[in-house]
Amino acid sequence: MLQWLSHPWPWYVAGPLIGLFVPALLLIGNKQLGVSGSLRALCAAVVPGKVEFFSYDWKGTTAWNLAFVAGIFLGGVIAATVLGVTSPAISAHTRDAIAGLGMGSQVTGLAPVSVFTWKALLTLRGATCVLLGGFLVGFGASYGGGCTSGHGITGLASLQLPSLIAMIAIFVGGLFATFVIMPLIF
Amino acid sequence: MTTAVRSRSQPFSPATARRGDAQQLRLSGLVPYALMGTLFGIVLVKSEVVSWYRIQEMFRFESFHMYGVLGSAFFTAFVSLQVLKRLKVRSRTGEPITVPPRSLGKGYRYWIGGSIFGIGWALSGACPGPLFALAGSGVTVYLMTAVTAILGTWTYGYLRPRLPH
Numbered sequence: 001m002l003q004w005l006s007h008p009w010p011w012y013v014a015g016p017l018i019g020l021f022v023p024a025l026l027l028i029g030n031k032q033l034g035v036s037g038s039l040r041a042l043c044a045a046v047v048p049g050k051v052e053f054f055s056y057d058w059k060g061t062t063a064w065n066l067a068f069v070a071g072i073f074l075g076g077v078i079a080a081t082v083l084g085v086t087s088p089a090i091s092a093h094t095r096d097a098i099a100g101l102g103m104g105s106q107v108t109g110l111a112p113v114s115v116f117t118w119k120a121l122l123t124l125r126g127a128t129c130v131l132l133g134g135f136l137v138g139f140g141a142s143y144g145g146g147c148t149s150g151h152g153i154t155g156l157a158s159l160q161l162p163s164l165i166a167m168i169a170i171f172v173g174g175l176f177a178t179f180v181i182m183p184l185i186f
Numbered sequence: 187m188t189t190a191v192r193s194r195s196q197p198f199s200p201a202t203a204r205r206g207d208a209q210q211l212r213l214s215g216l217v218p219y220a221l222m223g224t225l226f227g228i229v230l231v232k233s234e235v236v237s238w239y240r241i242q243e244m245f246r247f248e249s250f251h252m253y254g255v256l257g258s259a260f261f262t263a264f265v266s267l268q269v270l271k272r273l274k275v276r277s278r279t280g281e282p283i284t285v286p287p288r289s290l291g292k293g294y295r296y297w298i299g300g301s302i303f304g305i306g307w308a309l310s311g312a313c314p315g316p317l318f319a320l321a322g323s324g325v326t327v328y329l330m331t332a333v334t335a336i337l338g339t340w341t342y343g344y345l346r347p348r349l350p351h
Contacts, residue, residue: 005232011254014233018255019262021226023270028218030277032285033263035315039339047336053343067216068223069318075227076236076322085323088234091248098242110231111238111311111325118327126327129238133310134317134331136302138338141314143349144299145288148313151300152256155288157263162288166300171245173304178245181305 008086022154031064034150035072036141038065053142085110101186125186144169227319236319238311245308294350306338 009017025031041062044054079085087107099105103112103125120126141147144166146155151170155163230236235255244252269275270283277283290296307313310331312320317335320328342349 008234009229009232011233011251012258014229014235015255015258016262017229018226018233019259019264020266021222022263023266024222025219026267026270026283026285027275027277028222029279030281030283031219035313036339039314039335040343042336043340043343047340051340051343051346053346054340063216064219067219068226069315071220071223071225072227072230072315072318073322074220075224075229076231076319076324078224079228079231079319080323083228083232085231086234088237088239088243090239090243094239094243094246094248097246098239107239109325110234110236110320110323111328116238116311116325116327118330121327121330129309129311130327130331131334133306133308133312134334135338135341136306137310137313137317137331138306138335138340139342140299140301140303140306140338141335142299142339142342144296144303147303147315148256148307149315153259153263154285156260157267158285158287159264160288162290162293162296165290165293165296166303169297169300170304170307173301173306174241174245174308175304176301177305177308178242181309 002083006083008088019153019157022157029064032150033154034146035065035069036147036150037062038069039138040142041065101182103186128185140173226315227322230316230319231323236312236316236323241308241311291351298350 022033025033040054041058044056044058044062045066047054087109090107095105095107098112102114104114114120115123115125115129117126121130137147144151146163146166148170151163151166156167233255234240235252240249240252243249267285275283303313310317310328312328312331314335317328317332321332
């Protein structure tokens with residue numbers, strides 16, 4: 001069992017499992033699966049300053065979000081220590097394209113070591129991917145009212161047009177970053 | 187649990203925010219969510235959807251993996267929601283289960299916010315959930331991504347009155 005679990009989980013196992021978090025969270029406490037609410041709650045809890053967007057009852061309404069992301073962190077720890085992290089067997093085309101960007105031709109771990117290390121933070125690539133990437137994720141998820149889980153799973157599964165628009169826009173943004181921004185700056 | 191029910195049955199208003207309602211934060215009530223998060227984190231890492239490489243593959247249309255995960259997650263969630271609705275199931279806390287509709291408005295926020303998010307997702311290879319899973323799995327530099335994501339959220343909150351929605 002443990003050995004089977006240590007292999008990468010195929011999409012037809014992981015996808016339905018992820019989908020089941022939607023009814024599970026609704027049954028546990030009428031919560032909608034979505035992670036970006038936690039970023040707003042963290043701001044409200046941690047960052048000082050009087051901003052209307054963060055003046056809300058975060059303890060009452062989004063404390064569950066913080067517990068959920070704390071769990072996600074712990075889940076990452078357990079996955080890595082008990083089950084082991086795998087290096088994705090990505091397509092040869094993608095591997096070549098990444099190598100062409102000068103990010104190494106070896107796929108080891110979940111993210112390229114040439115970019116996603118503390119040392120690489122001082123390089124243009126590291127700063128762009130790690131720091132700017134994160135900033136845009138936080139800004140965009142809050143502005144767009146959700147992320148891959150909130151819009152892509154909960155929103156689409158409840159057939160909401162705003163979520164469909166958001167997912168199309170997310171994809172357009174991702175294509176722009178992949179085919180325009182990365183070749184330009186890397 | 188009773189405090190949790192009260193907090194949700196009260197519609198949100200600035201007045202409740204000002205009162206703080208610190209006693210509503212009951213740690214024991216949060217345990218189920220922490221457990222669900224833990225399972226979620228394990229699935230995210232073991233299915234490799236948190237991988238920068240997998241995200242690149244998706245945006246380059248060179249693998250079915252991400253589409254398979256997102257598509258089957260959508261399908262399972264959709265069927266589950268229909269079943270819950272038809273059977274009029276209530277949550278553990280006794281409330282009718284609802285997914286509040288989002289208002290479209292002019293739709294600017296979804297187009298612009300979504301595109302910005304997409305750029306960030308492709309660059310960092312992580313969306314808000316995976317950020318924390320990645321940091322936990324040992325790629326600790328993603329803690330910095332989490333920090334800048336919080337800064338980005340704060341910047342949005344600050345600029346919000348001036349942005350089109």
